[in-house]
Amino acid sequence: MRVGIGYDVHRLVENRKLILGGVEIHHEKGLLGHSDADVLVHSIMDALLGALGKGDIGRHFPDSDDAYKGISSLELLEKVMDLVEREYYIVNIDNVIMAERPKIAPYIGEMKKTLSRILKLEEERINIKGTTTEKLGFVGREEGIASESIVLLDNK
Numbered sequence: 001m002r003v004g005i006g007y008d009v010h011r012l013v014e015n016r017k018l019i020l021g022g023v024e025i026h027h028e029k030g031l032l033g034h035s036d037a038d039v040l041v042h043s044i045m046d047a048l049l050g051a052l053g054k055g056d057i058g059r060h061f062p063d064s065d066d067a068y069k070g071i072s073s074l075e076l077l078e079k080v081m082d083l084v085e086r087e088y089y090i091v092n093i094d095n096v097i098m099a100e101r102p103k104i105a106p107y108i109g110e111m112k113k114t115l116s117r118i119l120k121l122e123e124e125r126i127n128i129k130g131t132t133t134e135k136l137g138f139v140g141r142e143e144g145i146a147s148e149s150i151v152l153l154d155n156k
Ligand SMILES: Nc1ccn([C@@H]2O[C@H](COP(=O)(O)O)[C@@H](O)[C@H]2O)c(=O)n1
Pocket: 098, 099, 100, 101, 102, 103, 104, 105, 106, 129, 130, 131, 132, 133, 134
C-alpha cells in the first residue's frame, strides 16, 4: 500500500472559467494558470504522484512547455493514471476544496462522476468536501482557491 498527499493553490481572476474536478462552475471569476488551472485535479495528481514516489506535476508537466498551455487538467490526470496503473489501483481518495465562494456542494455529484471515469474508481470511493476559511487569509479574501487531496493505492 502507498499513501500520497497533494496541495495546490490558484489565483482567482476575471475573464477565466472556473473549472473544478473537470466541471465548469458558475462564478464571476476563474482560476489563473498555464493549464485550465483545475486546482482540485492538480492536488489529486500530486497526491497520486506522491504515492508513487514520482515527484510532482511541475516535474511531469512543466509550465514552460507550450504543449500544456490551456490544456484540460483531466488530460494530465489521464497521463498520471497511466503511471498509477502500471502497478497499482486506487483504494480511495479524499479531497478538500477551500473556497470562500462559490458553494461547491451543488457540483460535487458531477465532479465525482467525471473523476470516477478517469480514476477508474467507484464514486463511493471518491470524497470531495468544500470549506470556507471563515473569511481568513487569501481564500477568505477570495484571492484564490486551494485544494488538498489524499490518496491510498494498493498493488494490483
Ligand atoms: N466553497 C464552499 C464552502 C463550503 N461549502 C459547504 O458549506 C459547509 C460549511 O462551510 P464552513 O466553511 O462554513 O464550515 C461545508 O461543510 C460545505 O458543505 C461548500 O459547499 N462550498
